[in-house]
Amino acid sequence: MTTTATAPQATVDTVETVPSFVMDAWWTPDAGSSASAVPVRDASTGEVLAKVSTEGLDLAAVVEYGRTTGQTELGKLTFHQRALKLKELAQYLNARREHFYNFSFQTGATKIDSMVDIDGGIGVLFTFGSKGRRELPNSQVVVDGPMEVLSKDGCFAGEHIYTRIPGVAVQINAFNFPVWGMLEKFAPAFLAGVPTIVKPATPTGYVAAAVVKAIVESNILPKGSLQLISGSVRGLLDVLDYRDLVAFTGSASTAKSLKSHPNVVEGGVRFTSETDSLNAAILGPDAVEGTPEFDAFVKSVVTEMTVKAGQKCTAIRRAIVPQELVPAVSAAIGKRIAERVVLGDPRGEGVTMGALASVEQLEDVRAAVQSMLDAGGELAYGTLDSPSVTSADGTTGVVDGGAFMAPVVLNWDNPEAEAIHSLEAFGPVSSVIGYKDLADAVRLAARGGGSLVASVCTNDPEAARELVTGIAAHHGRVLMLNREDARSSTGHGSPVPHLVHGGPGRAGGGEELGGIRSVLHHMQRTAIQGSPNMLTAVTGVWHTGADRNFTVETEGAHPFRKHLSTLRIGDAVRSDLRQVTLEDISAFANSTGDTFYAHTNQEAAEANPFFPGIVAHGYLLLSWAAGLFVEPAPGPVLANYGLENARFLTPVAAGDSIRVTLTAKKITPRETDEYGEVAWDAVLTNQNDEIVATYDVLTLVEK
Incomplete structure (x- = not known):
């Protein structure tokens, strides 16, 4: 059944104001301020839903x-x-x-x-x-x-x-x-x-x-x-x-x-x-019809045209493909739209694409497309006429007051036309343009003047390398799409919170998201200078050169016997010396299979510019260090869960001795558990107080 639907008529005076929440209270303008209020309408029916005003807000x-x-x-x-x-x-x-x-x-x-x-x-x-x-x-x-x-x-x-x-x-x-x-x-x-x-x-x-x-x-x-x-x-x-x-x-x-x-x-x-972004998707020369990459490319373009009715700052506005594939790509995009897109009120059964956000937005998009047509674009698929749509009740027809627009694909005889690379129709609109070679594809993508995102669809690693390195500086994000990741990819137009969202030039030059990077955007980086003790006090992290509290000597308690409630930054323990023998080195080599010549062959070791002869394995020294600082009885330390930043600085030969100094460097209680993490600064020195190795020991400790 085909009908023409007319939206119920409400006025600004008969609807409520969308409230603001300020100073921990809900706020709306005083009665009588509706003259300045802006009406908000249902995008599908045109019905006035509410009014918006901040008149009088301090x-x-x-x-x-x-x-x-x-x-x-x-x-x-x-x-x-x-x-x-x-x-x-x-x-x-x-x-x-x-x-x-x-x-x-x-x-x-x-x-x-x-x-x-x-x-x-x-x-x-x-x-x-x-x-x-x-x-x-x-x-x-x-x-x-x-x-x-x-x-x-x-x-x-x-x-x-x-x-x-x-x-x-x-x-x-x-x-x-x-x-x-x-x-x-x-x-x-x-x-x-x-x-x-x-x-x-x-x-x-x-x-x-x-x-x-x-x-x-x-x-x-x-x-x-x-x-x-x-x-x-x-x-x-x-x-x-x-x-x-x-x-x-x-x-x-x-x-x-x-x-x-x-x-x-x-x-x-x-x-x-x-801000605005004329994002591109580039189809590699290898991605011809029948390949998984061709299909993934077409699917991506159609998805970006129709999700949110193309009203996405990350949508694909320019599909850049080998010039001989322009007709095939355009036809495949049109075919997929015809087969899969049902335009209408989102509350209607089977609808897959809804209206634009407002009639004003619809007018802007139509005007932009008309400007592109006037500049040399041709309709390869779609129309600017008011489309027949499915209403919430299942009837079909043109809806008066609804902001509906059919998807539009444009072709261009001249891929250099300025309008392609400067006008953005912020709706279900995309242009397919041809390139001559990879360098030409890079150049065309860059003509967007800076974009949020681009996709490179190819299964050729060399083509991917050339395209990505060529366009990366013009984009905030690049998706590499091929048969290996097409099923699991989050998609061209989906920013993820772990990665940066933003882009240079026309895209605004800013960054949002990006994991902890985006947290740091809200913080000031400051250079601080002072003694190691003062740096420790400000940061809550022990710094080399700051005071240590050798608790065994001063309190009679090994720091591993302390719970988080009593452990303090700077609590430390220093071991006695332990001598390394040739027999120790040989036994470790034989038991581990690490028979690298520096640990087993005196003549070859001496020829190495870094070693005086046979030297101890670094991992042997780390193992011995654990034996030197550990407190073996059950206690607050629950587990060792890793080492960080390990560096071996001075070789240890047979006859040398080592000791370890262990200092509580960083204490991180867990809010939801009865334990926390402690990072210990570990320093191995030899009998001459030369630093042999440095690293951080990570432990889990009861609160």
Whole structure:
């Protein structure tokens, strides 16, 4: 049955205002302010859902609340404690996904689109909850690199540390991912200990507000750590300064306007942006029809055109293929769209692609495509006419007020046409253009002026090497797609929290995500200088040259007899000397099978410029060192789980002696277990006090 559907008519006066959550309370404008309110509509039906306004909101007070209450409350927590709250929040939101899907459907997002947005955002929380505990100390300071000795006597040294910025992180998000866009910025800021003020885009901000409502109801986050502004934030940059950070996702024109604000240009406000991106996918010369790479390429292009109706900053806008394959690739893309894409209301049965976010967005995309057609593009598939779509009730027809657009594939006789490499139609639109050789493909990809992501689809390692090294500096991420990873790949357009999301040039020049890198974006790196004792006091990590407490000598207690509650940084033990004999070296060589000539052949060893003759195995020395420092009886030390940074510096010959000095270097209690990790600084010296070896011993110790 074919019909023309008309949306129910609601007005701004008859719907509620999307609330803001500021200063730990829900806020809406005073009654009577609807004249300035912006209506928000259902993308599929055109029905007015809500209104958005921030008239009367005191933005300076919002910022100050974050800088004071938010900073204070987050400052009470260590990295591990914040990470656990992210995990707890992820579990809470994960149990409520279906509730959020109902809001997401109104934006034109299908169930799959909603999963990418909502499940993807929750997944970011899980990832940072895990990485924060694995990769950060259970403290509030991150040490960046080794200590640099700055004086001959070792009493003056320096190193770098990261501490959180003292302001707020203002996060301005785009309309296409109201949940993921919010949580992918919030998670690293929270883990760093920096309060967030999130400003979602107006057309879909009600979805972000629904998630924030659940977050508030969970009562998991400290006060002031998350505030939501639903509506205009004009004037917000006026009240920011060098203490604050702005993370923007959206159009390049808006980013340019924000970056030109005096408080950014002169006032030191940190600004990072993720903007327009004419991403490319390159098909290798080997990936002809019938190969798995050809099929994977076509599937990837269609996926990127239709997920979120192509409204993705990472979508493939330019499919760059061998010029002789342009007709075949275009036809295969069109065929897959025709076979698999059902356009309509996401609440309708069988719908696989929804509407654009708004009628205004639809008009912008159609205008961009028309400009590309005027510049020499040709329709290889699709139309700019209003399509027939499936409604929520299963009927089909043109929907008045719905923001629906059919997928469009463009071909170009001239791959050099400026419009291909400068105009972005932010919807289900992609161009297929031909290249002559690999160097030409690299050049065409680079004409995007800097992009978030590119794909290289080939099973030829040499082609992959040439293409990736050629385009890498123009992109923030490159996916190499072939028959080996096509099934397990997360896809061209799916940023993962472990890796950097961002790109140079047109893409904004910023970085988001990237694991702990994105946490450090919210922190200040500072060079600190002082004595080893002062560096130890500031960082909570023992430094060479700082005081040691030889507990056996001063307290009669071996440090391995101490629980975490009594063990202190700098607690140490020093062993007696043990002599190494030729028989010891030979026995170790025979029992292990390590008969390297330096341990078994006097003449060959002497000929080696590094050895005086037969020398002890490094691993023999490490084994002996364990015997010299270990406390054998059962006690707080539960296990040895590794060594780090082992270096052998001075050879030990038969007749030499060694001793070990072991110092508690770093103590990391686990928040959820009755034990923690202790890193011990181990130094092996010989009878002349020359350093033989250095390394860190890692143990698990009861609290």
